Amino acid sequence: MKPKPASNITNDQTRYLPVLVSACFLLMLSFGYRAGFGLFLQPMSEANGWGRDVFSLALAIQNLAWGAVAVLAGGLADRFGNLKVLLAGVLFYGVGMLLMAHSAEQWQLISSAGLLVGAGIAGTSFGIVLPSIARAVPEEKRGWALGLGTAAGSFGQFLLVPIMQQLIELSGWFMALQLLGICALLMAIFALPLTPFGGANSASSQPQELSLGLMEVLRRALTVPSYSLLTIGFFVCGFHVAFITVHMPGYLVDKGFVPQVGAWSLSMIGLCNVIGAYCSGLLSSRRPMARILSLIYAGRVVAISLFVLLPMSLTSVLVFSACMGFLWLATVPPTSGLVAALFGTRYMSFLYGVVFFSHQLGSFSGVWLGGWLYQRFGSYDGIWYCGIALGALATLLHIPIKQRSQQQLLTVS
Numbered sequence: 001m002k003p004k005p006a007s008n009i010t011n012d013q014t015r016y017l018p019v020l021v022s023a024c025f026l027l028m029l030s031f032g033y034r035a036g037f038g039l040f041l042q043p044m045s046e047a048n049g050w051g052r053d054v055f056s057l058a059l060a061i062q063n064l065a066w067g068a069v070a071v072l073a074g075g076l077a078d079r080f081g082n083l084k085v086l087l088a089g090v091l092f093y094g095v096g097m098l099l100m101a102h103s104a105e106q107w108q109l110i111s112s113a114g115l116l117v118g119a120g121i122a123g124t125s126f127g128i129v130l131p132s133i134a135r136a137v138p139e140e141k142r143g144w145a146l147g148l149g150t151a152a153g154s155f156g157q158f159l160l161v162p163i164m165q166q167l168i169e170l171s172g173w174f175m176a177l178q179l180l181g182i183c184a185l186l187m188a189i190f191a192l193p194l195t196p197f198g199g200a201n202s203a204s205s206q207p208q209e210l211s212l213g214l215m216e217v218l219r220r221a222l223t224v225p226s227y228s229l230l231t232i233g234f235f236v237c238g239f240h241v242a243f244i245t246v247h248m249p250g251y252l253v254d255k256g257f258v259p260q261v262g263a264w265s266l267s268m269i270g271l272c273n274v275i276g277a278y279c280s281g282l283l284s285s286r287r288p289m290a291r292i293l294s295l296i297y298a299g300r301v302v303a304i305s306l307f308v309l310l311p312m313s314l315t316s317v318l319v320f321s322a323c324m325g326f327l328w329l330a331t332v333p334p335t336s337g338l339v340a341a342l343f344g345t346r347y348m349s350f351l352y353g354v355v356f357f358s359h360q361l362g363s364f365s366g367v368w369l370g371g372w373l374y375q376r377f378g379s380y381d382g383i384w385y386c387g388i389a390l391g392a393l394a395t396l397l398h399i400p401i402k403q404r405s406q407q408q409l410l411t412v413s
Helices: 006-035 037-048 052-080 083-100 106-124 126-136 139-190 192-197 207-211 214-221 225-254 259-284 289-309 314-327 332-343 348-377 381-397
Strands: none
Touching: 006 037, 006 083, 006 106, 006 126, 006 139, 006 192, 006 259, 037 052, 037 106, 037 139, 037 225, 037 259, 052 083, 052 106, 052 126, 052 214, 052 225, 052 348, 083 106, 083 126, 083 139, 083 192, 106 126, 126 139, 126 192, 126 332, 126 348, 139 192, 139 259, 139 332, 214 348, 225 259, 225 289, 225 314, 225 332, 225 348, 225 381, 259 289, 259 314, 259 332, 289 314, 289 332, 289 381, 332 348, 348 381
C-alpha cells in the first residue's frame, strides 16, 4: 500500500483538527463542572437541613436523566445533526446550575441539579461529542482521537474541581454555583465546529440507511451478544465512578480529613485519568478492546479492595485516587470504539447512547445507594464491597465479547 501524499495528510489534518480541539474543550468544561458537584453535598445539606440522602437522590436522578436523555439526544443527533442538541444541552446545563443555587426544597434540587443539569450533560458529553470525533478523523486514528477526547474530559476534572473548591471557600457555595452556571453557557462556543459531523450531516451517511427506524436499529443491535454484554458491563463503570465522584469528599471528611483532601482526591483522579484515557485510546487501536476492558475492571477490583482493607492515610488516599484515575474513564475509548467497530459510525450516537444509559443506571445506583446506606448505617462500607463484587462481574462479562463487524445488520436489505 502506498503512503498518503503529504498534501492529503495535511488536508485531513485541516479537516479534523479544529473539530478535535473544539470537542476537547467542550468535554473538558462539561466533565469538569459535573465532577465538582460532590463538593456541594456538605455545605448545601447543612444550609438546608438535609440529610445526605436528599442531595444524593438529586445527583442520582441527574445521572439517570443524563443516561435517558443521552439515548434521545443521540437519536436526534443521528437524524437531524448535532448543533441543536449541543446548544440545548449547554442551555439546560447553565440554567440548571443557576436554579440549583436557589433550591430550598428537595423537589427544586431534583428539578435543577437532577433533571435540568442531567439533560445538559447528556447534550454536551461523550454520547454526542465522541461520535462527532469518530466521524471527523480517519479510521486509523479513531482510537487515538477517542482517547484524546476522553482524556480532555478528565483534564477538566483535574483543572476545574480545585477551582470550584476555591470558589466555595472564597465566595460561599451559593455564589460559586451562580458563577459556574454563567460560565457553563460559554460551552456553546465550542459546539459550532462540530456541526458538520452529526449523523445526518456526516459524509459517511448512506441514503438507504436513513429509512431504517431507530427502534429497528436497536432491535437488530440487541441480537448481537457482544453488544448486549457491552451494555450490561458498562453499568459497573457508572456505579464506580458516580459513587466516588459524589461521596468521596464526604467519606474522607468522615475519616477525619479536611474538606480540601476530597478536592485533591477528585483532582488526582482527573489528572491520572488524562494519562489513563489517552493510553487506553492508543491501546484500543492496537489490541482487542474487550480484553482491555476486562483488565481495567480487574484493576479496579484490586485498587478498591486494597483501599478498603489497608489503614487509611493521606498517602493511601492519593495513591488510590491515582490508581482509580488511570482506570477511571479508560473504559470509554474501548467501549465507544467497540460500538463503532461492531456497527460503524452512522448510528453511533444512538447505539452508544443506549450503552451509556446502562452506565447511567449504574451511576444512579451507586450515588443513591451510597446515600441511602449511609443514612441508615452511618457508613459507606457496604457500597465499597458492592463495588468490588460488581467489578469482578464486569471483568468476566467482557471476556466473551467479539470485535467482528456487524454493520450489515443496520442496512436495509
